[in-house]
Amino acid sequence: MRPVIQGLRGEAGFAYIAKARELASRGVKVISFGVGQPDIPTFDHIIEEAKRALDERFTGYTETVGIPELREAIADYLNSRYQAEVGPDEVLVTTGAKTAIFLAIAAYLGPGDEVVVPEPSYPAYPEAARAMGARPVFVPLRWKGQERGFELDVEAIEEAVTSRTKMIVLTNPHNPTGEVFPPEQVEAVLEIARRHNLVVLADEIYDNFVYEGGFRSILTYSGWKDNVLYVNGHSKTFSMTGWRLGYLAAARPVIERLKRLAVNVYSCAPSISQRAGVAALRGPWEPVRRMVEEFRRRRDAVVEELRRVPGFEVPVPRGAFYIFPRVAKVLEEIGMSTEEFVDHLLYSRGVVTLPGTVFPEKAGEGFIRLSYAVSVEKIREGVGRIREEVEKLLAERGRR
Numbered sequence: 001m002r003p004v005i006q007g008l009r010g011e012a013g014f015a016y017i018a019k020a021r022e023l024a025s026r027g028v029k030v031i032s033f034g035v036g037q038p039d040i041p042t043f044d045h046i047i048e049e050a051k052r053a054l055d056e057r058f059t060g061y062t063e064t065v066g067i068p069e070l071r072e073a074i075a076d077y078l079n080s081r082y083q084a085e086v087g088p089d090e091v092l093v094t095t096g097a098k099t100a101i102f103l104a105i106a107a108y109l110g111p112g113d114e115v116v117v118p119e120p121s122y123p124a125y126p127e128a129a130r131a132m133g134a135r136p137v138f139v140p141l142r143w144k145g146q147e148r149g150f151e152l153d154v155e156a157i158e159e160a161v162t163s164r165t166k167m168i169v170l171t172n173p174h175n176p177t178g179e180v181f182p183p184e185q186v187e188a189v190l191e192i193a194r195r196h197n198l199v200v201l202a203d204e205i206y207d208n209f210v211y212e213g214g215f216r217s218i219l220t221y222s223g224w225k226d227n228v229l230y231v232n233g234h235s236k237t238f239s240m241t242g243w244r245l246g247y248l249a250a251a252r253p254v255i256e257r258l259k260r261l262a263v264n265v266y267s268c269a270p271s272i273s274q275r276a277g278v279a280a281l282r283g284p285w286e287p288v289r290r291m292v293e294e295f296r297r298r299r300d301a302v303v304e305e306l307r308r309v310p311g312f313e314v315p316v317p318r319g320a321f322y323i324f325p326r327v328a329k330v331l332e333e334i335g336m337s338t339e340e341f342v343d344h345l346l347y348s349r350g351v352v353t354l355p356g357t358v359f360p361e362k363a364g365e366g367f368i369r370l371s372y373a374v375s376v377e378k379i380r381e382g383v384g385r386i387r388e389e390v391e392k393l394l395a396e397r398g399r400r
Helices: 012-025 044-055 068-082 097-108 124-131 154-160 183-196 252-265 271-282 286-306 328-334 338-349 376-399
Strands: 091-094 114-119 135-140 165-171 199-203 228-233 246-249 368-371
Touching: 012 338, 044 271, 068 091, 068 246, 068 271, 091 097, 091 252, 097 124, 097 165, 097 199, 097 228, 097 246, 097 252, 114 124, 114 154, 124 135, 135 154, 154 183, 165 183, 183 199, 286 376, 328 338, 328 376, 338 368, 338 376
Parallel strands: 114 135, 114 165, 165 199, 199 228
Antiparallel strands: 091 246, 228 246
16 A cells, blocks of 8 residues: 555645745846745844743753643633633644644544545645545635635535535635635534534634734634634744744643644654743734734735736735735636746746645636735835736737
């Protein structure tokens, strides 16, 4: 029997990073909209706490679940913001949110099980399921056009549930579309899980990057601990991607179950990062608010610029820091696939975008993703290059 790992796919975003670096090494001025990480450095008070931890030689193993101070800080954050009624013993600290996703899926899915994944989707969910021998069942988001963007197809989610279904994934705010799903849709998914005795893997890693749209955390719903595994982390909110710090919140018996898996996978999260994570959550929060406002400004700029590109349909993302324009009309005109178009932009104009098809399985066809975690100046220059290339391709097509 072939090992399951042989069938796993890599995360395409990192492949495009490598392509961009290779181009840059040849002197090309590359503008990358590919990476899902803030370009703003980790805030000073967080770095200072990490330095103190080093000076105090706080460099050994910690408790697998995380140091008490960090678990308390996480619980306090979730309770003060969402009235979640989470205790420190209902928190598990992980090596990034991606590890939290893996633990959640590994703890509940096995060979032959199914997980419902609305798509386009962050690739880690289906890949972790496949690693466990389970099967991701993809349910496309509804595309409502430029003015309305995307929405969950709640009816299709319920229709996808079978006797083998164990879990539903819900990412809100959403990667890759930047959508913020309305509370009634979140509640409807939670009700489906309750009726069918399923687990909801709720990933809210972008919960602080909300510009409008009435975001409501799944933690605000009564009885959420009966069905929810909650994932969040420090990478986005505090610009700490390299610190590898995430967490899970769930009912205490679930955390005990996950702890046994965690200790066999990674022992514990980095001690220094955990100390820094306490400082991040305890504040000050003003640097986070300034960063989010800067990203709002960038969001507005990227929408404005992309809507000047012929044939692009550009919904306004209400959260996260991604935009997912529909480019199907352009592709039809110029005779390219989504992947060919993305490669063409990279090698002809030095602009990195990601094809919607890497956010599996099929719903991303005819879309591209741009991360606007770059300056407004780079947004205007990079999208300007895209516009010039599209105009050129359309003109060439018209002359044939």
